[in-house]
Amino acid sequence: MNRTTLGFILLVVGGAIAPLLGVYPTFLMKCWCFALFACAFNLLLGYTGLLSFGHAAFFGAAGYIAGHSIKVWGWSPEAGILAGAAFAAVLGWVFGSLAIRRAGIYFAMITLALAQMIYFVWLQMKFTGGEDGLQGVPRGMLIGIIDLTDSMNLYYVVFAIFLFGFFLIYRTIHSPFGQVLKSIRENEPRAISLGYDVAKYKLVAFVLSAALSGLAGATKTVVFQLASLTDAHWHTSGEVVLMTLLGGLGTVFGPVVGAFLIVGLQNQLADKVGSWVQVIMGVMFVVCVLAFRRGIVGELVALARKMGVSRV
């Protein structure tokens, strides 16, 4: 049994029993939403080498669409979540087609600026509730049979959504398509010279990443019954970068570890040292970039390799 399989088993078993061990389900659901968000982001940064600084746009937009369709139009939760993810995919297509016109540092700046534009749109539109957010989104019944007002039911639905997204990403990066993405990350001119339509691959990766980020954001709206501006703010874009960086860029499990650590840290620190959270996150950024670029999981993998257990 190799390490990845072991990791999967730990993840599934751990996720399944965690709420039974007395861990607060709402906290765990928040972690899973951000973990999916970070994994989706990692597909782009870790495997394609594209740094998007505007991923909160997809996370936040899907939240608003899901919230509005469930609350105002009376859609079922699954339809609302799908609508949110679909909207994020469309938005991702628009962002992606614009941003891939420039590479490297410009790509990051363009995605950031586009996300800020969307942020202002949400701020001004009536249905989003502006600064107050879209509150009181009902949880309802999933496919008409599972009562999501029960937090245990909701927990396992959220966990299943995470696993679905996680598995999809895992399959993507281990498919021939994923290999092409990695080759773009490693050496773009060479991928072009081999005849790959690099722009198209980047765009598909971008849309997939946006859609899954949207899935995470829409799910978070159902969990917290709230879609807010915070989720669309550039701070959230920064958070997801940090989660991925801290856990390990381009590792399968890294973003999950990073998301749990950051969400956990915010939970722990928010009531004690409130305004320091931002400083601590900044310090983590600096430390990760200067001394810890492989991230936690990346370091573990490197350590295991050094000790001779070289199976990935």
Place this chain on the structure above:
Amino acid sequence: MFELLGITPQALYSQLLVGLINGSFYAMLSLGLAVIFGMLNIINFSHGAQYMMGAFIAWIGLTQLGPWLGNPQFQLNYWVVLLLAPLLVGAFGIVIERTMLSRLYKLDHLYGLLLTFGLALIIEGLFRYAYGVSGQQYEIPELLQGAINLGFMFLPKYRAWVIIASLAVCFATWYVIERTKLGSYLRAGTENPRLVQAFGVNVPLMITLTYGFGVALAAFAGVLAAPIFTVGPLMGADLIIVVFAVVVIGGMGSILGSIITGLALGLVEGLTKVFYPEGSAVVVFVIMVIVLLVRPAGLFGREK
């Protein structure tokens, strides 16, 4: 004509003035970003935080420093901090460059962006902890209070000064880089640092000073901004994102291009406030989208 559109000429002129002011800040900040990017190949995400530091140094010098020193009468006036703040923040930038950024030059450029993003979070977080999120007022220096009657509108003296000072600084920078020997070293260093080093020019020192200068420019803009905008920890954060869009629109290849793009976008933003106020927050981003569709390298840019 104005009556037909339901807009008074006064409203138009005053918004154009506001636009020109904002444009001067865009120009100064995007110029700093472009100079830093040229030498270091790094996008300085902490530019907004350093601009905010400049404004805070001005405010601290005027209102806080005296009480700290036990002499409430003592204060550093506007003109002193206009010189002092860029020097302090520039020195701070040099320390950052030497201790952190210089370790990243061999890596992917994105790490520089991430590092400076982290620094921006730290700086803003610390100021937030110390002074809260609400803004502080900074009084216009005595010499520049009041307004000049231009016949068709009243021009507040301080606003005229901001435009003149920022244009002077921008064109001085342009002159140094494009027309002097030092500037020719810089431009050569941007093109091919190794060759310039081989000719006996101390390139690492040049890189350090360039970062210090770019950051000092941000602090200078911050001091200029202090009497116009409220001085608060978040004043730089949202501004810098607009400046990023400005940089994408202009392209970072040309110094003069950065200046012109910055001013022009400020004016466009001002005009939008008159004719379609709801769109003023997003107009720069919309222009960015159009430029990306029509001319992806930016108006003054060239593909590397």
